[in-house]
Amino acid sequence: SSEIAELSKVHPNIVRLYEEWQFISLIPRKSNGYRVYSDLNLKQLKIARLAFRQEFIQNNLRKKATKNC
Secondary structure, X not given: OHHHHHHHOOOHHXXXXXXXXXXXXXXXXXXXXXXXXXXXXXXXHHHHHHXXXXXXXXXXXXXXXXXXX
């Protein structure tokens, strides 16, 4: 989580939270339990972060997006 978090400029907990909320695709794991992230996951993280930065324009986007989580 730390590597993709660094690439997307977020805390590793955000990566796990977005996975839990299904803002990013399900992430496969290696036999040792480590997650295997793809370029798609990185793009999804960046898009989600961009959307949340625009909350004031999007009429409480964060509240709507997390309402059912």
